[in-house]
Amino acid sequence: MEETMRLPLWAAGLIVLVALGYAVPYLLLSETEAWSGAFLFWIVFGGVVWGILVARVAFWNVHAAPPRRAPGPEGRRP
Amino acid sequence: VSAALVWTAIALYAAAGLVVVALARRRLATGAEDFYLAGRHVGGLVSAASYAATTYSAFMMLGLAGLTYRGGVGALGFELIYFAGLGLLLLFGPRIWLVGRRFGFITPSEMLGARYGSPLLAGLVAVLSCAFLVPYSSVQLLGIGYLLSGTTDGGISVETGIVLGAGLAAVWTIGAGLRSVAWTDALQAIVILVTAVAALLFIVDALGGWGTFLARIEAERGPWLAQPGPGFFSFWTFVGLTLPWFFFAISNPQVSQRLFTTEDMAAMRTMIVGTLSFGLLFTVISILWGFSALLVVPDLANPDLATPSLLAGGNVPAVIAVPLVIGILAAAITTVDSIALTLASMVGRDVYPRAEPGSGERRELLVGKVVILLVIAAAAFFASLRLDLISLLSVASSAALLVIVPTIVGAFFWRRGTAAGALASILAGTGVVLALQLSGLRIAALPNPVVSFAVAIAVFVGISLVTRPPADRGAGFIDGIRDDLRQMRVD
Numbered sequence: 001m002e003e004t005m006r007l008p009l010w011a012a013g014l015i016v017l018v019a020l021g022y023a024v025p026y027l028l029l030s031e032t033e034a035w036s037g038a039f040l041f042w043i044v045f046g047g048v049v050w051g052i053l054v055a056r057v058a059f060w061n062v063h064a065a066p067p068r069r070a071p072g073p074e075g076r077r078p
Numbered sequence: 079v080s081a082a083l084v085w086t087a088i089a090l091y092a093a094a095g096l097v098v099v100a101l102a103r104r105r106l107a108t109g110a111e112d113f114y115l116a117g118r119h120v121g122g123l124v125s126a127a128s129y130a131a132t133t134y135s136a137f138m139m140l141g142l143a144g145l146t147y148r149g150g151v152g153a154l155g156f157e158l159i160y161f162a163g164l165g166l167l168l169l170f171g172p173r174i175w176l177v178g179r180r181f182g183f184i185t186p187s188e189m190l191g192a193r194y195g196s197p198l199l200a201g202l203v204a205v206l207s208c209a210f211l212v213p214y215s216s217v218q219l220l221g222i223g224y225l226l227s228g229t230t231d232g233g234i235s236v237e238t239g240i241v242l243g244a245g246l247a248a249v250w251t252i253g254a255g256l257r258s259v260a261w262t263d264a265l266q267a268i269v270i271l272v273t274a275v276a277a278l279l280f281i282v283d284a285l286g287g288w289g290t291f292l293a294r295i296e297a298e299r300g301p302w303l304a305q306p307g308p309g310f311f312s313f314w315t316f317v318g319l320t321l322p323w324f325f326f327a328i329s330n331p332q333v334s335q336r337l338f339t340t341e342d343m344a345a346m347r348t349m350i351v352g353t354l355s356f357g358l359l360f361t362v363i364s365i366l367w368g369f370s371a372l373l374v375v376p377d378l379a380n381p382d383l384a385t386p387s388l389l390a391g392g393n394v395p396a397v398i399a400v401p402l403v404i405g406i407l408a409a410a411i412t413t414v415d416s417i418a419l420t421l422a423s424m425v426g427r428d429v430y431p432r433a434e435p436g437s438g439e440r441r442e443l444l445v446g447k448v449v450i451l452l453v454i455a456a457a458a459f460f461a462s463l464r465l466d467l468i469s470l471l472s473v474a475s476s477a478a479l480l481v482i483v484p485t486i487v488g489a490f491f492w493r494r495g496t497a498a499g500a501l502a503s504i505l506a507g508t509g510v511v512l513a514l515q516l517s518g519l520r521i522a523a524l525p526n527p528v529v530s531f532a533v534a535i536a537v538f539v540g541i542s543l544v545t546r547p548p549a550d551r552g553a554g555f556i557d558g559i560r561d562d563l564r565q566m567r568v569d
Contacts, residue, residue: 010569022159030304032303033300038151038304039154042154042155042158045162046158046358049158054351057347057350060568062344062346062566065342066176
């Protein structure tokens, strides 16, 4: 919303994917009365979402997290 | 299925749960942080199983299977849009975790109150959460009642089921707070996954194997494989159902509070990957289970009874059916106990101290434990009345909690957000939710959650822009954690 944040690529991809998740079954697969229609589409959708999110958290540097601070007298509240 | 057999299985499950609770109690230290957040020391695997068990409730094998029975493959799309919403954890998980450690927050409402400099906001979010999550818990308990009564052909009454569920939920919660809740959650996640897979494999085999099962659905229930299918999932119904659920991970305090609890970021990563993996697998199983019900027990008047009917009629042998019943029962209990614990922490910390200033942590914790019992008792009482109002509020709960989302997003991403904007947005949004729900009005055919969400966003932005932001402009939530986020390579 401000200069603090550009939409990361994975999030942009996720938004596009979710939009497709609404559009494709209703616009393209509404006549396909088979497992190879909306069912297969959404299964692939779920798999791709899983892949994007897992790949992104794999990139986290989890050991860089700040050590826990003892709750001191100051700074308990922002 | 005979009631005696189900009672035996319940006794075994309760005994296992009690052992887990007793073990959890041995670790319990004093203080609110330990009771509500397990001292912020929950490891990755327990976090994953517990988060998955809390978010994937009894709804999956009961409601989602019923939704598949009624509306077909749209149920899969609905659940997977929610699944994609778990991506919000990648943005909000590390942020909520960091500010939780830095400022010692225990409840999501307390966090919002501190961010906007408004204890009133904290109280409002806490009260609103109670108003909508108690009915939601009632529906879970009622689900237990119907499940036990349905599968035993009335051998166990609905009321007995409600009392049983409430009693176990109370013990799981009071026992050792989040420790006992999380550990019994983990037990439940394993039970439900194993039993659901076994039940599905059995029923598909009984139908003649996967080839026959898939071919029969296509031949006999073709419309169920297309959208909008047999008619239930019109486009706007689908949007109205999915929108609130997409934001569930941040709007519902019983899951967002879990983001305070992991022992480190490695545990949070394990929690996210584990929940995603469990969720995808369990979603597909529940959907296929719903499809199998279409073949085995066709023409049910009430699709919500698909699973109890499937289990009752001798379609599945007791050795498979009974453990699955226990798994579903446990799933409902884990949702109720997590909600009770979270609501207790919110009332104990954000509402009660306002009524009784200077009350101290011991008192706060005692009040919290009383609230746990009150929440569960109220949920059981409302469930036994089977009031229409309860299901109405429960349906409205996801839409009502959705109106808090602009305030939560603003807390971390918009310096200009103000307490007045947040308060007005939540009040206006809730007002719209209730007005639309009670009057049955529709605005230009739009689903109600779309309207109330739009109102909440507009009011939050509009009122924030004409009021004064907190003096630090949210520095502790935005600039204060930026370096940490960068080092952790989190977006």
